[in-house]
Amino acid sequence: MIEVNHITKRFGKVTAVDDFTLDINRGSVLGIVGSNGGGKSTLLRILSGVFDADSGEVKINGQNIYNNPSVKGECFFIPDFPYFSNSATLENTAYLYRSLYPNWNENAFRQFCSVFPIDPDAKIIDMSKGMQRQAALILAISTCPRYLLLDEIFDGLDPVVRRLVKKILIDNVSANDMTVVIASHNLRELEELCDRICLIHKGKLLLEREIDEIKLGLRKVQVAFTEVPDNSFFEEINVINLWRNGNIFNLTIRGTEDEFMPKLEECKPLYISAVPMTLEEIFISEMGAAGYDAENII
Numbered sequence: 172m173i174e175v176n177h178i179t180k181r182f183g184k185v186t187a188v189d190d191f192t193l194d195i196n197r198g199s200v201l202g203i204v205g206s207n208g209g210g211k212s213t214l215l216r217i218l219s220g221v222f223d224a225d226s227g228e229v230k231i232n233g234q235n236i237y238n239n240p241s242v243k244g245e246c247f248f249i250p251d252f253p254y255f256s257n258s259a260t261l262e263n264t265a266y267l268y269r270s271l272y273p274n275w276n277e278n279a280f281r282q283f284c285s286v287f288p289i290d291p292d293a294k295i296i297d298m299s300k301g302m303q304r305q306a307a308l309i310l311a312i313s314t315c316p317r318y319l320l321l322d323e324i325f326d327g328l329d330p331v332v333r334r335l336v337k338k339i340l341i342d343n344v345s346a347n348d349m350t351v352v353i354a355s356h357n358l359r360e361l362e363e364l365c366d367r368i369c370l371i372h373k374g375k376l377l378l379e380r381e382i383d384e385i386k387l388g389l390r391k392v393q394v395a396f397t398e399v400p401d402n403s404f405f406e407e408i409n410v411i412n413l414w415r416n417g418n419i420f421n422l423t424i425r426g427t428e429d430e431f432m433p434k435l436e437e438c439k440p441l442y443i444s445a446v447p448m449t450l451e452e453i454f455i456s457e458m459g460a461a462g463y464d465a466e467n468i469i
C-alpha cells in the first residue's frame with residue numbers, strides 16, 4: 172500500500188503539490204488526471220522517491236520511500252521523458268538490469284521483445300518517442316516491480332501498441348498484484364484501465380473516486396417537456412447540471428434510472444433518453460458541481 176500523508180512540494184514561489192493526502196491500495200490501478208502544471212509529474216516523482224517532499228511523507232508498505240533503497244527497489248518509475256544513455260539498447264540494458272533487479276523475469280523480457288515491434292539491438296535514443304516508451308515499459312515490467320509509476324505512458328503510442336500495453340498492465344496487476352499509478356491526460360485510456368481516478372489541480376487533490384462508483388452514479392438525460400416543471404422538480408430528482416434549449420433539457424442526474432425515470436415520466440414528456448456518460452463528461456459535471464470550471468482543468 173502507498174500512503175501519501177499531507178505532502179507539499181514547492182519550487183521557489185510555485186507550490187507544485189499542496190497538502191496532498193491519498194491511500195493507494197495494493198493491486199489497484201490509480202489514474203491521476205489534471206491540468207497542465209497541475210502537479211502530476213511532481214507527485215509521481217515524490218511517490219517514487221526521486222524528490223523529497225518539503226513536508227508530509229510517502230510510505231510504501233509502512234516505510235518512508237525517500238532515501239530508502241529497499242523500498243525504492245520495489246518501485247519502477249517511467250518519467251514522461253524516459254532517459255537512456257547514448258549506447259543503450261534493450262539487450263544491453265537488460266544485461267545490466269539482470270544484476271540490479273533481483274526479480275528480473277527473463278522469460279517475460281523475451282516475450283515482450285517478441286510482441287513489441289522494436290529491435291532489441293537498436294540504440295534506444297535513435298528510436299521514435301513512442302518506441303522509446305515501449306522500450307522503457309518492456310524493461311520496467313521485466314523487473315517485476317510491486318509498484319509501477321507511469322507518467323504519460325500512452326503519449327505517442329499507436330492504437331495497437333496502446334491496447335497491448337493496457338493488456339500487459341492488466342495481466343500484471345491481476346497475476347502479480349502489481350500496483351500501478353498512471354498520470355495521463357488521456358481519460359479514455361484511463362477509463363479502461365483504472366479502478367480509481369484522482370483529479371489534481373494547482374497541486375491539490377480535488378476529487379478521488381472509484382470508476383464504477385463514478386459511472387454508476389451519474390446519467391446524462393435528454394428530455395423534451397410539453398410543460399416545463401418548476402425548479403424544485405429538478406432539485407427533487409437530483410439534477411447537478413442543466414442545459415436548456417427551449418423545452419428540451421439536457422440534464423446530468425445523480426442517481427439510478429429506477430430512481431429518476433418514474434418521476435420524469437410523471438411529467439408526461441414528449442421524448443426522453445438516458446445515456447451513459449464518458450469519464451470526461453462525468454469529471455466535467457462533478458467538477459462543475461464542486462464549483463470548478465472543469466473545461467479548463469481537464
Ligand SMILES: Nc1ncnc2c1ncn2[C@@H]1O[C@H](COP(=O)(O)OP(=O)(O)OP(=O)(O)O)[C@@H](O)[C@H]1O
Pocket residue numbers: 182185186187205206207208209210211212213214
Ligand atoms: N524541477 C522544477 N523546477 C521548478 N519548477 C518545477 C519543477 N518541476 C515542476 N515545476 C513546476 O511545478 C508545477 C507542477 O509541474 P508538474 O510537471 O508536476 O505538472 P504536471 O501536472 O505534470 O503538468 P503537465 O500535465 O503539463 O505535464 C508547474 O508549475 C511546474 O512549472
